[in-house]
Amino acid sequence: MMKHSATIALVTGAGHGIGRAIAERLGREGAALGIIDLDAAAGARTVADLQAEGIRAHFVAADITQYDQVDAAVAEIVRALGPITLLVNNAAFTEAGNLATITLAQWDKEIEVNLSGTYHMIRAVVPILQARGGGAIVNISSVNGMRYFGNPSYSAAKAGLLNLTQSVASEYGKFNIRCNAISPGSVKTDNITWTIRQQKDPDIFKKLSKWYPLGRVAEPDDIAKAVSFLGSDDAAYITGANLPVDGGLTAGMSVMIDEFVLESPKE
Numbered sequence: 116m117m118k119h120s121a122t123i124a125l126v127t128g129a130g131h132g133i134g135r136a137i138a139e140r141l142g143r144e145g146a147a148l149g150i151i152d153l154d155a156a157a158g159a160r161t162v163a164d165l166q167a168e169g170i171r172a173h174f175v176a177a178d179i180t181q182y183d184q185v186d187a188a189v190a191e192i193v194r195a196l197g198p199i200t201l202l203v204n205n206a207a208f209t210e211a212g213n214l215a216t217i218t219l220a221q222w223d224k225e226i227e228v229n230l231s232g233t234y235h236m237i238r239a240v241v242p243i244l245q246a247r248g249g250g251a252i253v254n255i256s257s258v259n260g261m262r263y264f265g266n267p268s269y270s271a272a273k274a275g276l277l278n279l280t281q282s283v284a285s286e287y288g289k290f291n292i293r294c295n296a297i298s299p300g301s302v303k304t305d306n307i308t309w310t311i312r313q314q315k316d317p318d319i320f321k322k323l324s325k326w327y328p329l330g331r332v333a334e335p336d337d338i339a340k341a342v343s344f345l346g347s348d349d350a351a352y353i354t355g356a357n358l359p360v361d362g363g364l365t366a367g368m369s370v371m372i373d374e375f376v377l378e379s380p381k382e
Contacts (some may be wrong), residue, residue, distance in 0.1 A: 118144040121200070122146035122201050122347075123199050123200050127151045127232075131161075134152070134205040136338065138161060142165050146201070148162075149199065150173070151188050151192075161174070171196060175187075179206055180231060186239050198246065199250065200250045201251050201253070202250070203255070203342055209266050210225070213265070225272055229276065230273075244287075245287075248290075253342050253345050254296045255299070256280070257299060258298050258361050259274075260276060276296065280296040295356045296357040297357075298365075300360075301332045326370055341360045345358065
């Protein structure tokens with residue numbers, strides 16, 4: 116039996132990048148997939164490709180910052196596929212900036228998408244998980260929520276997401292609902308932020324790799340594998356945890372160590 120043959124998963128932001136990789140991995144491991152994305156064309160393409168592989172999948176276009184849209188989208192996915200057993204909150208948004216230049220509108224949008232949107236999803240799905248006797252939630256946070264790597268509003272939202280993960284785990288564990296977070300570092304995706312950065316510097320991923328002890332930037336499937344684990348019965352006694360999937364970035368400053376700390380003392 117495949118790992119997720121009894122799973123009905125709902126993945127947000129699965130039109131491309133990390134979200135699409137998560138949907139593909141869960142589907143190939145037996146899950147039925149409900150997908151919510153603001154980009155209707157991208158979400159529909161993901162579902163069409165999954166269905167071409169024989170995977171049950173259903174797409175609903177919705178803005179996760181609008182609770183009424185979330186509630187309606189979740190209800191439609193349940194009607195199409197059945198009661199959700201796994202929620203993956205992947206949808207995210209960021210714009211490069213710093214505290215001196217970020218606008219109030221930019222700040223509000225990043226908090227709304229990255230934190231409030233996730234809360235809306237949890238609020239809509241938790242009653243479904245309770246009614247069926249439990250389930251799992253996996254929130255995609257970021258190393259930016261653990262350390263500051265720029266993008267202050269995004270970082271603040273992702274830090275809040277880690278605390279929200281603990282809140283859900285603490286309050287809903289008695290209903291057999293597990294809630295965990297994954298914090299990726301840099302991931303090679305086709306989102307607009309990385310596209311702009313690559314246009315400015317085609318070698319950006321190569322340059323970034325020096326900061327990672329494993330010597331490379333993550334692929335989307337690196338994150339998908341971690342989601343598959345935390346969303347499965349293999350992680351049945353794990354809740355309230357944050358799993359950095361960051362190639363060792365937050366373990367220590369390897370470049371600094373190489374350049375300063377490990378220098379041989381002069382005799």
